[in-house]
Amino acid sequence: MSEQNPNFKVSVNTEIGRLRKLLIHSPDSGLGKVVPSKAQDWLFEDIVHLDTIRKGEYDYYIKLLMYFLDPEKIKGKLAQIDSEEGNRNFYKPNHPDFHNSTSVIEIQNLLSEMLENESIRKKLVAAVCAIEGCTYKVQMELTNTDPKELAEIFISGTLANDIMIFAPIPNLIFTRDVGTTINNHILLNKPAKKARVRETLLMRYIFFNHPLFESYRNNILEIPDVTMHFLRPGDEPTFSTTLEGGDVMMVSQNHVLIGCSERTSEHGANEAIKLLFDNDVVEKVTVVKIPSKRDYMHLDTVFTQVKRNTWVILNSIAHSPKFNPYEPINFLKEPEKLEATTAIQFTKANPQAPKHFEHVEALLNDISQNDLKSNEPTKIIYSGNNQFPYDSREQWTDSCNLLAIKEGVVLGYDRNDKTVEAFKAAGFNVVDVKDLIQDLESGKVDAETLTDTLILMPSAELSRARGGFHCMSLPILRDNLVH
Template structure:
């Protein structure tokens, strides 16, 4: 990287130095009552308020000396390169639903757009009635408001499309069709933007499904990977093989999680706020288990029998025990705040975490346990069911000493 901060992340709680965010943009204005479920939003956010909330989130990070990078800014800079523009246009026009006539027209039109305008189309999408030219059977039979290029409102959740593991980045493979293009754009940035020159990229959008919200860096060399609605067992196995082969991890905990909208990723069940402390959803705490996976001989994986997650995690991290902070005072409160992403905290440093201000009970428990809470507004940001951790991809953290 060209800047002074060295890329790399070896834990969830090392001092955060650089983070990748996406400021809500015109893609959110594409949400309607007809498509918001398909695009994975519970409601239609008030976009200008969501932008204000996100700006305050970014400023809270900057006030703690965190460098904030924006995904669309990096994408626009990347698209100034001919190779990047070619890859992006070829990728977005590959859909079989376009047909040859429309595909050829779009390739020519998109290829002539300025980088900023091309970024807008790639992220906010393109409707049938916004196309000038390329008329044919496909454009005639589609409704005016049908999308030829789908919008990407979930770009807000930059955690899911990539995760840094030490000094390399795993570009993930998102399971939901509405999000499949996000990782292609992310991979384009890491491959061609000058800031990331020389970065080793693993996994990739074409691989088995792994989402960044399911990957927790518990300690140097120790990963936990949630396996459930979004990350498949095959995806967890592929990632384990990759990090073992390159030496970036020695232990992977495969953690089955319930197929539930309120617990879609592992980071909606538990997150870390200190080197030995987890926030955890109490309704699942006693049921969460893990299979410890370690490298075996001749490329085999050694997979241990399931044991309680906190027990397996403590062993892998070299600790006697782990501290937990329940995210609610009772099952009803816990479930309510779980739905409002009370458990999805972002650690800026040990004992310092960002959380939504509306999760009053959860934040009170964090503070009582000695965790300083940086509270941010999230009434509109939360409509996509994601909290501060979901909305951030750490690019650089200070290293923690190995256990």
């Protein structure tokens, strides 16, 4: 197993500080095994074409991350990487030609390294076999499997001979959901759906057992279930304690946002607030309650930050429908069915007196102006340029789910045309990733000096998996913002 690196650091205190290290998971063979009858159970709306995702879409994401986070792995080597042999193996975990970056960190590699420890391997195999209902004979076979091969089996559900022994975990490409870095702590998720239980287990083992995170083991926060939850009625009690990383945003050094959504319950948010306050991680937490709908899913599917004074958001979330006492519908429908979005801020110093924001846009303005001390007025870029029906259409294909590599430089899908127009109107340059990579390779563009740019990424297949680049990233190290 890799030795502990004394220079390894975990620290994220904004959504937009210069990204230095993140956890990712490249699309694996399990993605290519999603079947229509199980797609929704496995949280997919569609079945995707694996080769296109790997070689024609996600590979550009890895290349771009390398130029910004680990240029020595790619600068001057692009032609070799783009050759038939390089293109196949540069992105393939466990392959000798895999990039093996220590900044763009592949979860499958961490898993295989950790599994080299026999004691940990036995425990994790037993745990996985328990939740998957495997026979004892299969458990013994897996215990004796090569660690690299075993890591692949755990993720894809498939043996080397292509026989499936349990379901894949195709959502592992959305690494954001397994946990969130909050300052120098990591808050682990507690998934809402059974499909994500195994990936949560794997990540828990990695964070607690891989040498990389050894000095941070006391900084890993786990959400407990509410007291005596097992006595609550029903299989899926309304008291369930769930929290997923897409609903957690580290917006400033002392401030975390938590979304209550289809995937994160009020009990999950409540337990997270207690953990964060009790461990002195932050001073304030704002809970944003969004409608519990599949098309919204997580907080980061309806807004993300672009610069300290700039956000991209779905307008219907930014401004909830106003209550009109003269409309009979307000009395005929229950309040929560009106799809109102609320923002309630709790402070450690005075938790019993929360602050209510008029709407989400007011919250974002407060973060920009007061938390991040922006010198400029807050700008809001709306999904679909705030035009019906493009606002909802483009939010569904992740127009609001952007990853900031540095302040003002963000990655998004190339298919959201009206949102791209809104970025241009807000003064952003828009560049295709294929052109940018060539310019970074030739030296025409410098990653360090690039500013105010929306980088368009190919998205025909990736967008069908329902998640953008914010979802596909778990930042563990960002620079502090320079004021």
